[in-house]
Amino acid sequence: MADLKLEKYIAISGILKCKTGLRIGGSKEDIEIGGLDNPILRDPVDKMPYIPGSSLKGKLRAVLEYKHDRVGWSIDRNSGEPRQDKNNGQPCGCGQLLNICPVCTIFGPHKNTRHKLGPTRIIVRDAIITDKSREELEKLAPEGLQYAEVKSENTINRATNVAGDPRQMERVPKNTEFDLNISLRVFRNDDSETMVKYIQEALTLMQKDYLGGSGTRGYGWVEIRNLEIKDC
Ligand SMILES: [Zn+2]
Numbered sequence: 001m002a003d004l005k006l007e008k009y010i011a012i013s014g015i016l017k018c019k020t021g022l023r024i025g026g027s028k029e030d031i032e033i034g035g036l037d038n039p040i041l042r043d044p045v046d047k048m049p050y051i052p053g054s055s056l057k058g059k060l061r062a063v064l065e066y067k068h069d070r071v072g073w074s075i076d077r078n079s080g081e082p083r084q085d086k087n088n089g090q091p092c093g094c095g096q097l098l099n100i101c102p103v104c105t106i107f108g109p110h111k112n113t114r115h116k117l118g119p120t121r122i123i124v125r126d127a128i129i130t131d132k133s134r135e136e137l138e139k140l141a142p143e144g145l146q147y148a149e150v151k152s153e154n155t156i157n158r159a160t161n162v163a164g165d166p167r168q169m170e171r172v173p174k175n176t177e178f179d180l181n182i183s184l185r186v187f188r189n190d191d192s193e194t195m196v197k198y199i200q201e202a203l204t205l206m207q208k209d210y211l212g213g214s215g216t217r218g219y220g221w222v223e224i225r226n227l228e229i230k231d232c
Contacts, residue, residue, distance in 0.1 A: 002118030003188040010192060012182040012199060014227040016051065016127055021149060021171030022220050024055055024212040040148050040170045048134060048147055049172045051127035055212065056180075060124070061107045063205035064198060065092055070103045075112060098191055102198040106184075121185045121195060127178035137176065149173045171219065180224060196229060203227070 026041040040049050065071050069084075070092035076083045082094040092103045095115030104112075108120035129137070137147040152166040182199065186192045203224050210220035 001116045002190075004118055005188040007186045007188055007190070009232050010184040010186060010196060010229060011232045012180075012184065012196070012227070012229050014180045015130065015225040016178045016180040017223045017225055018172055018174050018176045019221040019223050020174050020218055021151065022049075022051075022176070022212050022222070023169060023171045023214055024049075024051060038167065038169045040172060042147070048129050048137065049176070050129060051178050051211070053124040053126045056127060057107065057122065057124040059206055059209070059211055060122075060199070060202035061091060061103060063209055064103055064107075064202045067201070067205060068102050070094070070101055073101070074110075075114070098194055102194075105190075106195055106198060118187060119185065121187075121190070122199065123183040123185070125181040125183070127180050130177040130179055133175075133177045137173070140173075169214075200227075200229075 023038075024041045026039040041052065042048060043050050072085045072088050072090055073082055073092045073094035074085070074088075074090065075081070075093065075095060082096060091107075091110035092101060093110035093112040094101050095104050095109040095112045095117060097117070098105045104115065105117050106121050109115045109117065140147060140149075148170045149172075151169045151171055153169055154163040154166045156163055184192070184195060184199065186195075207221075207223055209215065211222045212220040214220070
């Protein structure tokens with residue numbers, strides 16, 4: 001079992017900037033009558049967009065799993081050994097130590113309740129909009145836009161070459177900035193340097209990939225600025 005004496009936390013912070021429109025979908029229950037079909041996620045109180053920690057954590061984990069070939073690993077029920085089934089598409093649940101699996105110690109092994117890694121080390125906070133971006137988005141209000149842009153999307157019918165009914169998608173406008181905050185728990189025997197290295201790698205990969213929905217069509221290109229890593 002992992003040594004559960006907590007030594008410290010490492011704070012990883014920065015600014016997450018949207019280089020293109022970002023779409024993290026909200027719930028349809030939140031829309032008012034006459035509202036859009038595809039609203040973005042908003043804070044229920046101030047109605048400003050935010051990026052949930054779960055979306056960020058999921059993305060960081062997924063890019064790291066792809067990079068290190070950790071997709072589909074689990075513990076074989078009969079042999080108790082880790083095995084990979086690339087076709088199941090599940091997150092890594094191998095439960096192996098950091099020198100074998102960069103994902104399970106940091107992010108927690110998926111659907112594996114018998115591992116000995118100790119608690120998930122990473123805590124990804126919801127990313128809240130910066131004060132500067134809040135002011136920028138408030139300028140949209142007189143145009144009837146609720147702190148977001150509305151993008152129309154269409155599908156071309158291949159037989160007739162005619163566009164179908166457009167769908168209205170809400171997005172966080174490009175250049176909007178959010179405060180990125182990650183806290184890393186470090187227990188006595190943890191290799192914190194390696195854990196930080198993997199988180200940095202995941203952040204780098206995310207910037208080459210995308211965050212949120214419709215990334216292959218231009219949404220969700222993000223940039224991390226002013227990255228700071230310090231013990232606390
Ligand atoms: Zn694993």
